[in-house]
Amino acid sequence: MDRIIEKALGGDHRSIARLITAVESEADSSRKIMQSVYPHTGKAYFIGVTGSPGAGKSTFLDKLISSMMAAGQSIGVIAVDPSSPFTGGAVLGDRLRMQGHSLDPGVFIRSMGSRGSLGGLSRGTYEAALILDACGKDVVLIETVGVGQSEIDIVKIADTVALLLVPGMGDDIQIMKAGIMEIADVFIVNKADRDGSERVVREVNIMLDLQSGKEWRPPVVPTIAESGEGVELAARSLSDHRRYLASSPEGERRKRRRHRLEVEEIVKREIAKIVEKTWDDRISAGILEDLEYRRTDPYTVAGDLLSKVLSG
Amino acid sequence: MDRIIEKALGGDHRSIARLITAVESEADSSRKIMQSVYPHTGKAYFIGVTGSPGAGKSTFLDKLISSMMAAGQSIGVIAVDPSSPFTGGAVLGDRLRMQGHSLDPGVFIRSMGSRGSLGGLSRGTYEAALILDACGKDVVLIETVGVGQSEIDIVKIADTVALLLVPGMGDDIQIMKAGIMEIADVFIVNKADRDGSERVVREVNIMLDLQSGKEWRPPVVPTIAESGEGVELAARSLSDHRRYLASSPEGERRKRRRHRLEVEEIVKREIAKIVEKTWDDRISAGILEDLEYRRTDPYTVAGDLLSKVLSG
Numbered sequence: 001m002d003r004i005i006e007k008a009l010g011g012d013h014r015s016i017a018r019l020i021t022a023v024e025s026e027a028d029s030s031r032k033i034m035q036s037v038y039p040h041t042g043k044a045y046f047i048g049v050t051g052s053p054g055a056g057k058s059t060f061l062d063k064l065i066s067s068m069m070a071a072g073q074s075i076g077v078i079a080v081d082p083s084s085p086f087t088g089g090a091v092l093g094d095r096l097r098m099q100g101h102s103l104d105p106g107v108f109i110r111s112m113g114s115r116g117s118l119g120g121l122s123r124g125t126y127e128a129a130l131i132l133d134a135c136g137k138d139v140v141l142i143e144t145v146g147v148g149q150s151e152i153d154i155v156k157i158a159d160t161v162a163l164l165l166v167p168g169m170g171d172d173i174q175i176m177k178a179g180i181m182e183i184a185d186v187f188i189v190n191k192a193d194r195d196g197s198e199r200v201v202r203e204v205n206i207m208l209d210l211q212s213g214k215e216w217r218p219p220v221v222p223t224i225a226e227s228g229e230g231v232e233l234a235a236r237s238l239s240d241h242r243r244y245l246a247s248s249p250e251g252e253r254r255k256r257r258r259h260r261l262e263v264e265e266i267v268k269r270e271i272a273k274i275v276e277k278t279w280d281d282r283i284s285a286g287i288l289e290d291l292e293y294r295r296t297d298p299y300t301v302a303g304d305l306l307s308k309v310l311s312g
Numbered sequence: 313m314d315r316i317i318e319k320a321l322g323g324d325h326r327s328i329a330r331l332i333t334a335v336e337s338e339a340d341s342s343r344k345i346m347q348s349v350y351p352h353t354g355k356a357y358f359i360g361v362t363g364s365p366g367a368g369k370s371t372f373l374d375k376l377i378s379s380m381m382a383a384g385q386s387i388g389v390i391a392v393d394p395s396s397p398f399t400g401g402a403v404l405g406d407r408l409r410m411q412g413h414s415l416d417p418g419v420f421i422r423s424m425g426s427r428g429s430l431g432g433l434s435r436g437t438y439e440a441a442l443i444l445d446a447c448g449k450d451v452v453l454i455e456t457v458g459v460g461q462s463e464i465d466i467v468k469i470a471d472t473v474a475l476l477l478v479p480g481m482g483d484d485i486q487i488m489k490a491g492i493m494e495i496a497d498v499f500i501v502n503k504a505d506r507d508g509s510e511r512v513v514r515e516v517n518i519m520l521d522l523q524s525g526k527e528w529r530p531p532v533v534p535t536i537a538e539s540g541e542g543v544e545l546a547a548r549s550l551s552d553h554r555r556y557l558a559s560s561p562e563g564e565r566r567k568r569r570r571h572r573l574e575v576e577e578i579v580k581r582e583i584a585k586i587v588e589k590t591w592d593d594r595i596s597a598g599i600l601e602d603l604e605y606r607r608t609d610p611y612t613v614a615g616d617l618l619s620k621v622l623s624g
Contacts, residue, residue, distance in 0.1 A: 031611055038609035259603040259610070264591070266614035267621075271583055274622075279576070291571040297350035298571070299343055302578035309583075310622060 001029050005036045011074075011136045013108050019131050020110055024124035034127060037134035044076075044133035045242055048154035050144045050183075051164030056190045057143055060164060060225035060234075064141070067235045069106050073139050076132035079111040080125060080144045108132060126157045126265070155183045156261050159254065160241045162186045162234070165204070167196035181207060185218055186237045192222035192230065216244050271309075278308050313341050317348045323386075323448045325420050331443050332422055336436035346439060349446035356388075356445035357554055360466035362456045362495075363476030368502045369455055372476060372537035372546075376453070379547045381418055385451050388444035391423040392437060392456045420444060438469045438577070467495045468573050471566065472553045474498045474546070477516070479508035493519060497530055498549045504534035504542065528556050583621075590620050 001022075008015035019037070023030045049064075051057050065075050112125055129140045144154050155161055163184035168191075187208075189201050204220050219237045223230030245251030282305065290296045313334075320327035331349070335342045361376075363369050377387050424437055437454065444452045456466050467473055475496035499520075501513050516532050531549045535542030557563030594617065602608045 035609050035611050038611070039606045042604075042606060255604060256600050259600045260595075262603070262610035263599075263613045263617065264587075266610055267587055267591075267617055270614065270618050271587070271621075275576075275579055275583070279579075283572075287575075288568050288571045291574070292354075292567060294351045294354060297347050298574035298578055299347050299350070301575045302582065305575065305579055306582050309579075310586075 001032065005033060008131070008135050009037065009040060013105075016108060016131060016135050017110070020124065020128045023127045023131065024112065026123070030127075034130070037131055040134035041130050042133070044129075044137050044140050045160070046129055046133075046140045046142065046158045047238060048142045048144065048158030048161040049164065050154055050161065051188075051190075052166070053145055055164040055166045056225045057145075057164055060188065060190055060223065060231065061141060061143060063225050063228045063231040064235055065107060066228075067232055068139055071235075074137050075107045076129075076135075076137035076140045077107065077109045078125060078128050078132075078140065078142045079109070080113075080142065108137065123269070126262070129157060157258065159245060159251075160185045160238055162188055162238065164188045164190050165200055166191045167194045167200050185216065185241045186234065187218055187220040188234055189220060189222045190225050193224050197222060215248060215250060216241065274309055275305065278305055313344065317345060320443070320447050321349065321352060325417075328420060328443060328447050329422065332436065332440045335439045335443070336424065342439075346442070349443055352446035353442050354445070356441075356449050356452050357472070358441055358445075358452045358454065358470045359550060360454045360456065360470030360473040361476065362466055362473065363500075363502075364478070365457055367476040367478045368537045369457075369476055372500065372502055372535065372543065373453060373455060375537050375540045375543040376547060377419060378540075379544055380451055383547075386449050387419045388441075388447075388449035388452045389419065389421045390437060390440050390444075390452065390454045391421070392425075392454065420449065438574070441469060469570065471557060471563075472497045472550055474500055474550065476500045476502050477512055478503045479506045479512050497528065497553045498546065499530055499532040500546055501532060501534045502537050505536050509534060527560060527562060528553065586621055587617065590617055 004015045004018055008019050019033050023033055049057055049061060061077065065077070068075055110128060112128065125142065129142060132140045142154060142158060161184050163181075163186070165187065167189070181204075187204050189197055189204070191197065192201075201220050201222055208218055208220070219240070221230055221234045221237055223234055225231060245254065282301070287296075287301060291298065291301065316327045316330055320331050331345050335345055361369055361373060373389065377389070380387055422440060424440065441452045441454060454466060454470060473496050475493075475498070477499065479501070493516075499516050501509055501516070503509065504513075513532050513534055520530055520532070531552070533542055533546045533549055535546055537543060557566065594613070599608075599613055603610065603613065
C-alpha cells in the first residue's frame, strides 16, 4: 500500500483510483491512506455543481473542464449518482465518460453512489476529494443531482457551489423559495436560448437583491453549454468567488467548518459502529418486541444502551 | 407537570400543546413527559403528506380532515414548515389555520419548524406525533414540503405516505426517476382539472408497473382538492394501505424500523451532547488551526476525542 500511496501522490491515476476504492469500501487500510495523504491536502479548490436532472450538468461540466484545462489546471471530477432502481445508477458518470475528457491525462473522473437513492453524499465522497487534492489536482469538481440530501451536503465540502437552473421547469423558483437558493455562490441559467430564460435570470436576480447585507452577491450567468456560450464567463465567476473567499472572513469560516466536519464525521462513524454492536445484541434479545408491547420505552432502552457504550 | 400530562392524556388540547412545546424546546421535563405518554401510544395511524410547494397540500388536507371527521375520527395535524428567509416561515401552518378546521374541537393543529431551511424533520416532530397518539387522536397527519430532507425523513415515522403531484410542473417525473417515487404508498394527482393531468396519471402508472414484485401497488388517485372531488377516494386508498399493513409482514417491518429509530435517535442525541462538550474544549484550545496548518490530521484528532468520550 505504501508504494500505491507514493505513486498516487505523484499523480498516477491508476493508483489514485485504487486509494479511492479502498476508502470507499472502508477497507482496513483507509485510515492509513487518509493519514498519509492528509498532510498533502489544502491546495485544491473544491467546486460543487448541482441542479435538477435535465439541467445540462454533464454538458456544462464538460465545457467547464475544457476551459479550466486550457488555463493549465489539472482536474479531478467526482460525479455523485443517485442509483435509482429505475435507471440502474451510475448515469452521470457514464454520461461524462461518453463525452470528451475521460481519456485526457489531465482529468481524473470518478463516479460514486449516493447514500441510498434519496440520500446524501456517500461516505467516501469527501475523502475522495481530499485524495485528489493531495495527489496534485488543482480543481476538484463534485457533481450532485439536485434531489434530496446530496444537494444539501455539497455545501459542507465545496469551497464554491454552482447551481444550474434551466428555463421551463415550473417549480425552479418555488424550490428556491423553500431554501435551495441559499446554498449557491454562483447561479448558472443554462439552455439560455430557450424561451423564458430571461425571466428566470430576472427572477433570480430579484430574489438575490432581496437578500441584503451579504458580502458576496452571487452572479447569475446565462449559458448555452451545448455550444459553450457563456461557460468562460461562468468559469470566471467561479474564480471570482474563490478570490473573494481567500480574502474574506467567510473563507476562513468555511475552512473551519470543513475541519470540524472532517473530525465530526469520523467520530460519528466510529461511535455508530460501537452503538450498533451493542444494539444488535439487544435486538437479538427481543428488545423491539418489548417496545412493541410497551413493556418498556425508548428512553429507558436508550439510557441502558448509552451507559453500556460509555462504560466500554 | 403531572397534572398537565394527565389532562393531555384526557384529550385537553391546551395541555397537549404545552407538552409538545416542552419537548420541542428540549425542556428538562421532556424525558419524563415522553416516558409518561409512551405506554399510551401505538393506537394512532400516522399519515405523511408531502409534495412540491404549490401542489395544494393545505387544501387537500383540509378536505381530507373533513372526510375523516365525518367518519368519526379525531385528528391531529403536524405541519412541518421550511422556515425560509424569503417567506418568514410557518406558512403552511398559517394557511391551514386560515381554513376551516382550527377552531374545530376534534382537530389539533401544530406547526413546527424544519431543521434549518433545507433540513429534515425537526427534533420534536416524531415526539409530537407520539404525544398526539397517546392523547387519543385516531389519525396524525404530518405535512412536509417536498424539498430536501424532510420529505425523505417522513418515511421513517409515517405508517402511510401520500405524495401530491400536480400537472404542469415540468420535473415531477424526473424527480421521481431520481428516487422520490419510492417513498410514496399513495399517489395523489391534484388539480386534476388542469391540462396534462391525465398524462401525469398515466406516466406514474407506467412507472409503478415497472416496479415488479411489490406486494402493495400504490394507487394513483386524481383529485381536485379545491372542490373536494376525489378526496373521498384518496381517503379510502389511505385506509386500504393501512389495512394492508395490518395484515402483511411489511407492517411489522415498519413498526420494527420505527422502534429502532426511536431508540437510535435518543442515543445519537445524547452522544452528540457528550461529544460536543469535549470537542468544544479542543476547539477552544486551537485544534482547528492545527488542522488548517496540517500539524495534525482529522483521524488522529477524532481518535483522541473518541477515547476521551468513551473513557468518560
